[in-house]
Amino acid sequence: xxxxxxxxxxxxxxxxxxxxxxxxxxxxxxxxxxxxxxxxxxxxxxxxxxxxxxxxxxxxxxxxxxxxxxxxxxxxxxxxxxxxxxxxxxxxxxxxxxxxxxxxxxxx
Amino acid sequence: xxxxxxxxxxxxxxxxxxxxxxxxxxxxxxxxxxxxxxxxxxxxxxxxxxxxxxxxxxxxxxxxxxxxxxxxxxxxxxxxxxxxxxxxxxxxxxxxxxxxxxxxxxxxxxxxxxxxxxxxxxxxxxxxxxxxxxxxxxxxxxxxxxxxxxxxxxxxxxxxxxxxxxxxxxxxxxxxxxxxxxxxxxxxxxxxxxxxxxxxxxxxxxxxxxxxxxxxxxxxxxx
Numbered sequence: 381x382x383x384x385x386x387x388x389x390x391x392x393x394x395x396x397x398x399x400x401x402x403x404x405x406x407x408x409x410x411x412x413x414x415x416x417x418x419x420x421x422x423x424x425x426x427x428x429x430x431x432x433x434x435x436x437x438x439x440x441x442x443x444x445x446x447x448x449x450x451x452x453x454x455x456x457x458x459x460x461x462x463x464x465x466x467x468x469x470x471x472x473x474x475x476x477x478x479x480x481x482x483x484x485x486x487x488x
Numbered sequence: 489x490x491x492x493x494x495x496x497x498x499x500x501x502x503x504x505x506x507x508x509x510x511x512x513x514x515x516x517x518x519x520x521x522x523x524x525x526x527x528x529x530x531x532x533x534x535x536x537x538x539x540x541x542x543x544x545x546x547x548x549x550x551x552x553x554x555x556x557x558x559x560x561x562x563x564x565x566x567x568x569x570x571x572x573x574x575x576x577x578x579x580x581x582x583x584x585x586x587x588x589x590x591x592x593x594x595x596x597x598x599x600x601x602x603x604x605x606x607x608x609x610x611x612x613x614x615x616x617x618x619x620x621x622x623x624x625x626x627x628x629x630x631x632x633x634x635x636x637x638x639x640x641x642x643x644x645x646x647x648x649x650x651x652x653x654x655x656x657x658x659x660x661x662x663x664x665x666x667x668x669x670x671x672x673x674x675x676x677x678x679x680x681x682x683x684x685x686x687x688x689x690x691x692x693x694x695x696x697x698x699x700x701x702x703x704x705x706x707x708x709x710x711x
Contacts (some may be wrong), residue, residue, distance in 0.1 A: 428667075485544065488542060
């Protein structure tokens with residue numbers, strides 16, 4: 381079971397590294413961003429191959445199972461990312477609306 | 489009192505010409521906002537070349553709320569004292585305009601809500617949804633408007649300054665009602681005629697759910 385999860389996690393992380401590089405080449409990510417993402421996904425690969433590394437942290441957080449720690453960590457990460465994206469999208473929407481309105485009013 | 493009519497348009501090439509021709513018979517200035525239509529609406533409007541008409545264009549579709557806001561911004565920065573908003577699909581009738589004008593010119597009301605006779609010709613699901621929404625808004629915010637989502641409305645410059653809405657889509661009508669209450673603006677309802685031409689346009693269930701979610705957000709955030 382663990383091996384299956386590890387393989388899935390490993391492949392997923394490799395895929396994300398590939399996607400990060402593709403986006404870097406397209407210019408969607410700059411040098412700093414690609415470095416941060418590569419470090420993050422490399423750490424994920426390490427954690428997937430050597431899950432024992434995380435066991436120390438699971439004890440520190442009083443979480444009995446390693447998987448629970450990963451799930452909890454994943455949830456926190458996903459929720460914070462969704463919240464950040466939501467705020468950024470709202471900001472961009474507002475800017476776009478203002479720009480379109482300004483353009484419409486300027487042409488009169 | 490200088491009153492301007494604001495008409496948002498989005499893909500209404502079949503009906504908008506008739507609506508604007510009717511409006512051209514009135515004494516009011518009309519601001520038409522094409523909200524990024526992908527059909528022939530804009531060309532048809534421009535070809536009409538009607539006097540006292542201003543045509544504004546959003547390069548991309550932003551939604552009804554955003555189009556109304558653009559129209560109001562134009563009107564109020566060009567000496568309008570009040571605006572009346574009308575849909576471009578022919579559901580609202582020009583013959584009802586004097587009712588709004590009378591209320592606005594009386595200087596007793598900041599906001600005038602059009603109210604359709606929902607017992608006549610309105611599909612049952614829409615009737616129920618509308619009534620439920622009115623009751624819910626009444627319960628949550630302490631203001632009851634019998635036809636919450638009717639787009640036929642009038643408001644003064646002073647009212648616009650206070651209730652400038654954030655909704656870009658169909659939530660605009662509900663937000664307007666809530667902000668009217670929150671800002672303590674005087675308001676009234678006038679009966680209007682309406683005709684349901686089609687069922688496929690207008691507020692969808694997804695839009696309605698979005699508005700429902702926003703009701704709770706406005707309850708928490710609007711002061």
